[in-house]
Amino acid sequence: MTSDEEPSQHGECIRDAARTRAEILDVATQEFARAGYDGARVDEIAARTRTTKRMIYYYFGGKEQLFTAVLERAYGVIREAEQQLDVDHPDPVAAIRRLAELTFDHHEQHPDFIRLVSIENIHRAQHIAGSEKLGKIGSPALDVIRRILASGQESGLFTADVDAVDLHAMISSFCFFRVSNRHTFGALFGRDLLDRGRRAHYRAMLGDMVIAYLTAERTTD
Amino acid sequence: MTSDEEPSQHGECIRDAARTRAEILDVATQEFARAGYDGARVDEIAARTRTTKRMIYYYFGGKEQLFTAVLERAYGVIREAEQQLDVDHPDPVAAIRRLAELTFDHHEQHPDFIRLVSIENIHRAQHIAGSEKLGKIGSPALDVIRRILASGQESGLFTADVDAVDLHAMISSFCFFRVSNRHTFGALFGRDLLDRGRRAHYRAMLGDMVIAYLTAERTTD
């Protein structure tokens, strides 16, 4: 009865609770990413889960809180991945290119996360604002940029006046736009920004852009 | 009945019809931009109009078609503005910087349009895909980029291998991200990308980035 195959009912329940919670979050992530906050249906999320709609309210409290939980977990996963960032390189130029490339890869690999962030922006980041967890989640990627930037500026390889947050915005904007605006861009200009054949091209383009910017002589003041 | 006080029913109607259509589109644009496609309420749009909900269905057919019409008009306005783009300058470097700056200004001035495009991307550009008008709307801005780029490459000022659509993506991504992701970026990094005090800084940063990229010696491939 308490063997490995049949663990104590109680243990089962606890493990099941965590598993059920995770399952709901998985399905909810997909559903919110698929249809947006208002387009997502609590019924649909429940239907694709082994539990009932009632359980969603039991575990999360409501649709709004469920979306916040989805966002919290998604950002958590992203930040965890960022913590694995390994861009150590003696040359700041090589290091920053590597960081840009990893950011590029990362966005490409998480289109649903990009969608969730777009959706959250449509809702003016109200869920992030209302979440304690997300307020203090920080950004390991930003720390990495800070380090490389300091090193490059110290050695005189990079122009001195660049700020880490701004550089992060610059890198992110390209990576984010490529995924988030893929559909309208494709429909309007007939070019799929996520086409596999152009992947290396855009990856290099991003690196070139960032390095050119960081190493260029400024003509403006 | 056809006196001055009571103009021809027909003429009135036609003029009224156009005005009513425009009024519905105005309100619908605000409402869709405010709340997203699914978050927008046909009732709310009707309530803020001098007509009834029934008229929305009479003129546009349904919520989906109304959103498409909103998108069509919004893109039309944007393209019209692009047609006014005046970046003529003998120096391609100055011209491209000017284009980037005007694009920057343009995004900043039309946050609702940015929201509509984000919303349309959440819906995988299905309304653009289903619209005849939007399929062939083209992009005057792209033509301008093409011209400047050709001039700059011919004169050897710009590196040869840059494509106009890609450069447009690069410029747009920064301008778009700054507006579209303002809320999450602000909530997460504590920096308002639309802060008036940092406006000139970001505007210059974009120009610097584009020019640095276009004029840099390539170290890769």
Next chain:
Amino acid sequence: MTSDEEPSQHGECIRDAARTRAEILDVATQEFARAGYDGARVDEIAARTRTTKRMIYYYFGGKEQLFTAVLERAYGVIREAEQQLDVDHPDPVAAIRRLAELTFDHHEQHPDFIRLVSIENIHRAQHIAGSEKLGKIGSPALDVIRRILASGQESGLFTADVDAVDLHAMISSFCFFRVSNRHTFGALFGRDLLDRGRRAHYRAMLGDMVIAYLTAERTTD
């Protein structure tokens, strides 16, 4: 087509609308009186109607407004009946006894109205407070009391210091209590206050009480 048997579709609709509204009010009155505000079910009301639940919201807006409408109509019916009060009698004593008896009959004949008033008191008269109609509905019965009282006091038959509103409260309290507290009184004291056999007795008792009070010499000051 516009004959008496088959009136114009439009006319039908309008008449139907009024009839449907009235039907909903009828059923809702029964259901609210049966189960109280919170115990009543919108679904149940709809089920016992020839229309759907949706129509209740279309016509009334919500459960709360429906209850208010039920109350408004119920009070309207009561006040209309009060307007028919015919207690004209040269003798104020006979007149006041007659008024008390009619009030007695009236309460007995409208147990559902008594229940609705009890329910509204449980809810602290919030629906009456929120209703414009009910605020200025007045009370013809009170006017009648006022008239008789003045006549009786003028002629010296009634003690001078009695107020119409207070006398109305005195008469109402007995009539109301007999119906509203029938169940607990019956369960606790084993006496059914609405027993047909005791009806005349209680009717006379009320009249005796009121007249005794009005004609007694006051020993207290």
Next chain:
Amino acid sequence: MTSDEEPSQHGECIRDAARTRAEILDVATQEFARAGYDGARVDEIAARTRTTKRMIYYYFGGKEQLFTAVLERAYGVIREAEQQLDVDHPDPVAAIRRLAELTFDHHEQHPDFIRLVSIENIHRAQHIAGSEKLGKIGSPALDVIRRILASGQESGLFTADVDAVDLHAMISSFCFFRVSNRHTFGALFGRDLLDRGRRAHYRAMLGDMVIAYLTAERTTD
């Protein structure tokens, strides 16, 4: 385990059980009186208690039984108070006035009890009917009335044909109505029956009414 710090588990439990039961009843009384039977929330009752919702079911069985228990205790308290009634007076007239006044005071002091009784009447006294305790709770007040009435009738001060239960109904109806219908009466006639300034007036009015009735010469039948 049975030390002073940790008293016998059993003793503790029993004492706690009684205390917990009483606490639940306190809160439930408030909640039922506040919102009615259907309006009351088991969750809300539990939340305002030091125990859990589960305990309510453990101790009482369900919402219905809890309401019955609330009613039983409320009537018990009332009957206990009635047992303290001290209206001994050689003069039956003074005694009955005193009884009326104490009944008046009593109703005024227990508005929540009045509400519970109103609520129970809305539910047709089904909980009283289903309770063994409440079936045989009796009414000390009634006994007092019986005694005074007999004395008054014997001495010829009171008219002979009055029944104790009826007189109790007469007194109660005025006292009960004043509290139970305070809200609708106030909203409709603009007079607060519980206004402190009119308290003495109504208290005297009740006594006058009862005595006038009991001492009047009957003109009917």
Next chain:
DNA sequence: AATGAATGAGCGTTCATTCAT
């Protein structure tokens, strides 16, 4: 005796849409 976790059933309400002239 005591309890935390779970839940089926049904709640009041709202949505985009169409009917019928």
Next chain:
DNA sequence: GATGAATGAACGCTCATTCAT
């Protein structure tokens, strides 16, 4: 061409209760 009246379907949510120890 124009419209007020109506509506089916589904929405997010909450209720009193029980399961399983």
